[in-house]
Amino acid sequence: xxxxxxxxxxxxxxxxxxxxxxxxxxxxxxxxxxxxxxxxxxxxxxxxxxxxxxxxxxxxxxxxxxxxxxxxxxxxxxxxxxxxxxxxxxxxxxxxxxxxxxxxxxxxxxxxxxxxxxxxxxxxxxxxxxxxxxxxxxxxxxxxxxxxxxxxxxxxxxxxxxxxxxxxxxxxxxxxxxxxxxxxxxxxxxxxxxxxxxxxxxxxxxxxxxxxxxxxxxxxxxxxxx
Numbered sequence: 001x002x003x004x005x006x007x008x009x010x011x012x013x014x015x016x017x018x019x020x021x022x023x024x025x026x027x028x029x030x031x032x033x034x035x036x037x038x039x040x041x042x043x044x045x046x047x048x049x050x051x052x053x054x055x056x057x058x059x060x061x062x063x064x065x066x067x068x069x070x071x072x073x074x075x076x077x078x079x080x081x082x083x084x085x086x087x088x089x090x091x092x093x094x095x096x097x098x099x100x101x102x103x104x105x106x107x108x109x110x111x112x113x114x115x116x117x118x119x120x121x122x123x124x125x126x127x128x129x130x131x132x133x134x135x136x137x138x139x140x141x142x143x144x145x146x147x148x149x150x151x152x153x154x155x156x157x158x159x160x161x162x163x164x165x166x167x168x169x170x171x172x173x174x175x176x177x178x179x180x181x182x183x184x185x186x187x188x189x190x191x192x193x194x195x196x197x198x199x200x201x202x203x204x205x206x207x208x209x210x211x212x213x214x215x216x217x218x219x220x221x222x223x224x225x226x
Contacts, residue, residue, distance in 0.1 A: 001077075003028035003226035006048065006056040008035055010222035012106065013067040014055035020071045020222040023164050024081045032223060062096045068102070069164050076082070083166040094160040097167040098153065101144070101174070108140035116181045116188050122192045126186075138192045141178070145201050157210060164214060167225035172211050180225070 003021070007014025009032050015187045021028050033039035033054065040052040046054045049065040059077075075083050085195045088164040100148035115134055150170065152157050159167040178197070182189045189195070198205040211217060 007054040012173040019169040022216040105144040111137035
C-alpha cells in the first residue's frame with residue numbers, strides 16, 4: 001500500500017502522523033504544501049479535504065483528513081507496533097493522555113506561540129491587557145508541562161507506558177515547538193520563564209531526548225528548519 005501524507009512543514013497535526021508512521025516503521029511519501037501559495041485552498045487539495053486543513057493521508061483509494069483518525073486507522077491497518085496499546089487498559093491510558101494533550105496542551109501552545117513566532121518580537125509591558133493575555137497562555141503551558149512531568153514521575157519511559165505511541169506522536173511536536181521558540185526567540189521565551197526546561201521539568205526533558213533519538217524521528221522534523 002502506498003501512503004502519501006499532505007501537510008505543511010511544521011504543522012503539529014501533520015507531524016503527529018509522520019511520527020505515528022515512524023513509530024510503526026512504515027514508509028510513506030510526504031507532499032509538503034506551500035502555505036504562502038495557499039495550496040490548501042486549491043481545487044486539487046479541496047477535492048481531498050473540503051475543509052482545507054492538514055494533514056491528509058491518501059492510501060490506495062482511502063482518504064483520511066484528521067490526525068487522530070489517521071493514527072487510529074494506522075493501528076487497524078498495520079496492527080504491529082500499536083500506537084494505542086495492546087490491551088483495553090493500555091488503550092484507555094493512551095487515549096486519555098492523547099486527548100488531554102489535544103484539548104489542553106495544543107490550545108495553550110497555540111495561544112503562546114502564535115504571539116512568540118508571529119508577534120512584533122517584543123514582550124508586552126507588564127500590566128497591559130496584551131501582557132495579561134500572554135501571561136494566561138504562559139501559565140496554561142507551564143501547567144501542562146507540570147502535568148506531563150507528573151505522568152513521567154513514576155519511572156515509565158513514555159507518557160502512557162513503556163513503548164512510544166500516540167501520546168508521543170501528539171505531545172512531542174508541541175514540546176519541540178517550545179524548544180524551537182527558545183532557540184529562535186530566546187529573549188521572549190526566557191522573559192516568560194522558559195529558559196531552563198531541563199531544570200524545571202527534568203523528566204520531560206529526558207523523555208524528549210528518548211523520543212528524538214528513536215530511529216527515524218529526526219527525519220520527521222520540519223524541513224524548513226534546516
